[in-house]
Amino acid sequence: MAIRKVFVKGEEILTKHCKPVREITPRVRELCNDMIDTMRDQDGVGLAAPQVGVMKRIFVAIPDREDEDNVYVMINPEILEKSGEQECVEGCLSVPGYVGHVKRPMTVRVKALDIDGNEQEYEFSGFGANVICHEYDHLEGILYTDIARDVMTNEEYDKLLKEKEEDLKRKMSVKGGMSV
Numbered sequence: 001m002a003i004r005k006v007f008v009k010g011e012e013i014l015t016k017h018c019k020p021v022r023e024i025t026p027r028v029r030e031l032c033n034d035m036i037d038t039m040r041d042q043d044g045v046g047l048a049a050p051q052v053g054v055m056k057r058i059f060v061a062i063p064d065r066e067d068e069d070n071v072y073v074m075i076n077p078e079i080l081e082k083s084g085e086q087e088c089v090e091g092c093l094s095v096p097g098y099v100g101h102v103k104r105p106m107t108v109r110v111k112a113l114d115i116d117g118n119e120q121e122y123e124f125s126g127f128g129a130n131v132i133c134h135e136y137d138h139l140e141g142i143l144y145t146d147i148a149r150d151v152m153t154n155e156e157y158d159k160l161l162k163e164k165e166e167d168l169k170r171k172m173s174v175k176g177g178m179s180v
């Protein structure tokens with residue numbers, strides 16, 4: 001087990017197109033396991049190789065909120081199909097302290113090699129599709145802050161949520177306290 005250093009926005013490696021993995025060697029497996037450890041250590045739901053300074057097409061992800069023990073390792077992933085649309089609130093271990101609104105597909109179908117080198121095909125919707133697209137973008141050198149509608153600090157976001165909540169309460173009291 002090894003926790004690796006997470007590179008943050010401003011480091012050039014996060015803007016680079018990553019290279020396919022040619023062979024799943026013990027070193028590649030070690031990298032995958034270290035990425036899982038690093039993701040868990042930072043309470044993340046995904047981590048891509050360039051975030052730990054390696055320009056390879058690998059990411060690890062926890063796309064199912066209900067099953068956080070289920071970690072996916074995706075090597076040389078390809079997005080086969082995207083459909084629908086959703087607006088997501090995203091953060092990133094490489095952009096600590098910030099969140100932003102990003103448009104993502106509602107459903108994605110993805111093909112990748114697992115840690116044993118077997119080709120797998122998956123379909124994810126909602127949160128899972130969000131996580132997979134975010135991680136896939138890292139392999140293309142794209143950070144969510146490059147494509148977000150807005151980016152704000154965690155504090156600003158909390159304030160925004162509180163304002164929305166108060167606005168909703170006000171509207172409800174106008175309607176005589178009905179739960180609408």
Ligand SMILES: [Zn+2]
Nearest residue numbers: 091092093094
């Ligand atoms: Zn990220």
